[in-house]
Amino acid sequence: MRWLAGGEVRDGQAGRVRYRCAGDLLFGSVELAETAFDAADGASPLQQAARAAYGDLFRVLDAEGYPGLVRVWNYLPRINEVDHYGIERYRQFNIGRQEAFAAAGRVLIGAVPAACALGVPAGPLSIAFLASRTAPLAIENPRQVSAYHYPADYGPRSPTFSRATLLASSGQELLFISGTASIVGHRSLHVGDVAAQTAETLDNLQAVLDETARVAPGARYALGDLCCIAYLRHGEDLPAVRAVVEARLGRHVPVTYLQADVCRADLLVEIEASAGHPVQERQP
Template identity: 50%
Template sequence: MNRLQRLHPCPTRPSSIEQVLGGSAIADAQGAPDWPEQTLHMTGFDAPWREAWGVAGDIDAGQHGDVLWRANQEVMFALVELEEPSGSTAKGAGEALRALTERAYGQLFDLMATQGTPHLWRVWNYLPDINAEADGLERYRWFNLGRHQAYDARGTAVAQHAPAASALGSAGGPLSIACLAGRHPPRAIENPRQVSAYHYPDQYGPRPPVFARAVLAGDMGQPTLFVSGTASIVGHETVHAGDVLAQCAETARNLNAVFAEASHAGGGHHYLAHQAEHRVYVRHSNDVAAVRAFLTDALQGAPLALVQADVCRQDLLVEVESVANPAR
């Protein structure tokens, strides 16, 4: 296949050979690109940045319902953004978020089937007030319920089709879901230090999250490693509540475990956390300097992009997602 490439930083109109499928940008990034772009309604702590995913050769583009998409014959980027009909904590807002999430994922799944890219590789989910309560349940749990119901409606076995994914709280904006999907299935990677997310017990909500800890996807001769949002969780429980540096250390241990598992599964390829690029979500802005210093050391100077965001559990203070090519 035409190799998928991460373009970062990315100008609004790349002059290289890549055709851009889609991407994301922090809210204060300048210019409007010619492709679907997921806006992160978050405070960034580095220069305004934009990233995108590109391939060589011709691509098609279109809209399916609420979903904007661009694709070649092997991989598709899709973006759906839906405004909630009422305030995030108003009466009925929880059920509204559940229905909106099911609608968004349902449209994505229908598009993937018609485009011949039926396999989710990577998903980025953002929603305002992720930890707030609505109708007696945390909004993240309403989101998980709607996502799971979209899988159920299509008879999709979650454990066999879980992508790499992240879900973070934004400072406003719509429910925003972007994804990369492919013609060929990814290879899921789990972390032996953690319970698979789709097997979490019901103390985390009526339906569990849907994601693998990482996936290997794309050109399987040289696959890209997509690492899901990774935090200070051992088994299924948060550890080091209230201690941001201890959470950073545990997160780094989990990242290294995932990279090691990916290397074992990588068909002779090895993946190293210090050769990856990382997006770091920090709950409290006054922790940014300490988090940056710790992770710069722990990840041996790997590129970091830090933003302020609410993590999906209230007791988690930091989360890291990563993308890596085979080690050089």
Template identity: 45%
Template sequence: MPQPVLAGSPRLEVWRTSKRVRYAREGDVLTARADGILLAMAMIPANQAILARTEDVYGALFRAKGSLHWQRLHNYIPAILGAEDGNERYRLFNAGRQAAFAAALHPVEAAPAACGLGAPATSPLLVYGLATAEPGRPIENPDQVSAYRYPPRYGSAPPIFARATHGGGAAARLFFLSGTAAILGHESLHPGDVAAQLETTIANIRKLIEAAAAQGDRVRAEKLRLRVYLKHEADLPEIQAGLARLLPEIEPPPILAADICRPELLVEIEGHAALTR
């Protein structure tokens, strides 16, 4: 991952299967395939023409996916809040992603959990994800507008992701949490107040756990494996104290330095959990 680690030991995220795994490079995509499972990653230099590069990356990933179904996608976007041709790069990224979803005939209502974070300007555009043989089930937060229904004030193309996903196929016992921040409805809350933003973010995570429970899923907070992205390193002590107070049941998550997808947002959290039977 391209973001500097501010706290927590750098760690590997290991996904295990008892099935035989086949590794390959398929054009611009690195793949690890087992029966009904795909882990795929694509990296393309994107210091310019982020819209076209995003469409290229997603087009390659959709081709690699074939008939499988996305469960989770991670997007790391160089200079996410920078400008290109008079437009914010994140908005151009969203336009490229939307074009690729449309070309693949993938309905936005069936989009998987995802995150979209900033990366250093010299980094490549990095997208990686998990796909399986059965579709997952999107989970939305009733206190938030679905991202793909955001009004045009956030760009001509909205972000495309579900707030969370109950995995399908080989991921059927997993809950995937999208990048979650201090947003209610479609509005950012508490500009300049990282502690209040963290509190709203945790409340949104708990609301998604409640929404999953209403669909019959048991997500226990202590099972969450989270990753925290923080805009300003100076806020680290406040974030660590807030996490210990608001989520005392989880192990301290790694905290990485990253710009969030809106200039006023200071912290974002994503992760996954094993569902409890």
């Protein structure tokens, strides 16, 4: 991942967090091994690692003066496995993340960052994040229940993220769409059908773009304006997913295909996206 910024770039490190900042933007990362924690008082090692990593992240943003958390990328091992206390690991992560937001005095609904959470085979909890000196605009998807309002069926604590964020910074307007999948309302659709899941996911991306244009009338984006990353649970699904994506977006849209586990065990594909243009190019 590479971010380009005009002006002087400053490197920094505070504890486990490494970051670079320039002007209005700060990009950083933090890694924390679960082995640093023991299960205790109902909190799994992953829950504690998530709480600690996000706590470190928020302290850096407060110290450096970048309070607007815009976008977060979360990578955690074995995301769909059930281990400590009979709770799926993604749900353990959500508990720790929400605890850290609350401890830092951050809101838990509404003005929360765009995000994704993907599963990797092994390694530490790894988090990358983009923050700004100004607050982004959080955007939801009318076709979906906001993740922070999910019912208790999806875990003891709801996921703390918005469907997208829109940021005006240094003459640019940047749109970040969270990891998006075949979910309508709060339910997964088309279980076992990767092509249908991909089509539903693209419908959700379009819904986010439509909502962005509604809440910020100058911010008009089409699917063809996006730069996408598609995460596939099974590598052998690549031809089917690519065929649906190219039929809908065309071959000119940059799409990177990666193998990763998606946050729900019944989901086979997830797509995240971003777009941007100079503010002066916006159409009235």
